[in-house]
Amino acid sequence: MKQDHGLLRIENLSVTFPSAGLVLSEIEGLRTGPARDGKVTILDEVSFAVGRNEITGLVGESGSGKTLTSLTVMGFLPPSAQVTGGHVWFQGMDLLRLGEGEMQRIRGQQIAMIFQSTRSALNPLMRVGDQVARAYQIQRGMSPAEAYQQAVEILGRMDIPQAERRARAYPHQLSGGMCQRVLIAMMIACEPALLIADEPTTGLDVTIQAQIFELIKDVQKATEASILLITHDLGVIAETCRYVVVMYAGQVMETAPVESLFARPLHPYTQRLLQSVLRVDRAVEIPQVAMIPSDEVTYGVVGCRFAPRCSLVLPRCWEERPLIREWGPEHWAACHRLDVANCE
Numbered sequence: 001m002k003q004d005h006g007l008l009r010i011e012n013l014s015v016t017f018p019s020a021g022l023v024l025s026e027i028e029g030l031r032t033g034p035a036r037d038g039k040v041t042i043l044d045e046v047s048f049a050v051g052r053n054e055i056t057g058l059v060g061e062s063g064s065g066k067t068l069t070s071l072t073v074m075g076f077l078p079p080s081a082q083v084t085g086g087h088v089w090f091q092g093m094d095l096l097r098l099g100e101g102e103m104q105r106i107r108g109q110q111i112a113m114i115f116q117s118t119r120s121a122l123n124p125l126m127r128v129g130d131q132v133a134r135a136y137q138i139q140r141g142m143s144p145a146e147a148y149q150q151a152v153e154i155l156g157r158m159d160i161p162q163a164e165r166r167a168r169a170y171p172h173q174l175s176g177g178m179c180q181r182v183l184i185a186m187m188i189a190c191e192p193a194l195l196i197a198d199e200p201t202t203g204l205d206v207t208i209q210a211q212i213f214e215l216i217k218d219v220q221k222a223t224e225a226s227i228l229l230i231t232h233d234l235g236v237i238a239e240t241c242r243y244v245v246v247m248y249a250g251q252v253m254e255t256a257p258v259e260s261l262f263a264r265p266l267h268p269y270t271q272r273l274l275q276s277v278l279r280v281d282r283a284v285e286i287p288q289v290a291m292i293p294s295d296e297v298t299y300g301v302v303g304c305r306f307a308p309r310c311s312l313v314l315p316r317c318w319e320e321r322p323l324i325r326e327w328g329p330e331h332w333a334a335c336h337r338l339d340v341a342n343c344e
């Protein structure tokens with residue numbers, strides 16, 4: 001899992017929410033764990049690292065805990081959520097143990113996050129050029145004139161045509177794709193060591209999406225930042241990332257270099273995800289149906305949370321959480337089937 005050289009290293013992170021009153025152990029026919037103290041463990045001992053100077057992908061369908069993981073890193077968890085275990089190591093510090101003041105400094109200067117909904121991240125009452133310039137003033141201590149000049153320059157570098165004119169526009173006067181470029185420009189102005197991009201192209205046209213991912217790749221090369229790119233789309237991962245983390249229902253199922261994951265997916269869940277990508281490549285319409293069927297059932301499984309949907313499930317998968325183990329260079333997976341296959 002490259003745990004020794006990651007810039008960001010999440011270790012056994014568990015996060016709970018209050019359960020909606022359901023006693024999980026009472027669900028009929030399933031060996032589920034109790035909702036302890038009325039809480040449901042959503043993130044279940046999540047561990048992975050984000051390498052230096054590269055793009056790491058975090059993939060999993062809707063509801064797998066990708067956003068929750070990044071919100072924990074940023075210290076933005078909703079009040080009802082509780083971290084019940086683990087560490088978030090960043091440059092020698094455990095971010096979970098820092099006070100709000102220290103976190104604010106880190107958020108501004110070292111870790112930046114692009115959220116799913118861009119437009120709401122921009123100030124609707126302020127011209128976009130001024131917003132980017134403000135980032136330069138605050139983060140880099142530039143004078144207003146110098147900051148504005150830098151802002152126009154970086155908007156140009158984000159492939160925004162007529163950057164000087166567009167800098168004077170308000171967010172509502174720009175397209176979604178343009179707003180996303182402005183936001184990326186703002187993030188880069190802060191020169192963060194780590195950039196977390198959570199589904200940064202949601203709601204944008206497919207062509208624009210591809211352009212934004214190209215831009216993110218270019219920006220990574222130019223700034224040597226580490227990027228955690230969150231998406232539910234394995235196709236995007238294949239095009240953009242070197243390393244990938246696959247999550248399902250709050251558990252990390254597999255982590256691997258991208259080529260290795262596509263050539264030899266080890267976890268049945270990854271195999272299922274890849275099959276749907278291949279079907280898309282063959283231009284067959286497949287409905288975008290989330291595979292996480294019922295949060296209550298899935299999150300209540302003591303062992304592997306993919307067990308209720310896995311065609312290869314073993315009795316022990318329900319009872320015992322498979323350890324994540326390294327099966328090839330940097331290629332890790334958590335599946336009891338692999339242990340069995342290896343002993344045969």
Ligand SMILES: Nc1ncnc2c1ncn2[C@@H]1O[C@H](COP(=O)(O)OP(=O)(O)O)[C@@H](O)[C@H]1O
Pocket residue numbers: 017042060061062063064065066067068069078080295
């Ligand atoms: N505010 C909340 N209250 C209760 N449960 C939540 C809350 N936010 C997220 N969850 C739970 O956490 C799960 C993971 O959510 P999220 O991290 O947003 O998934 P993803 O980003 O992978 O789509 C959801 O399926 C939901 O059950």
Ligand SMILES: [Mg+2]
Pocket residue numbers: 066067068198199
């Ligand atoms: Mg999300």
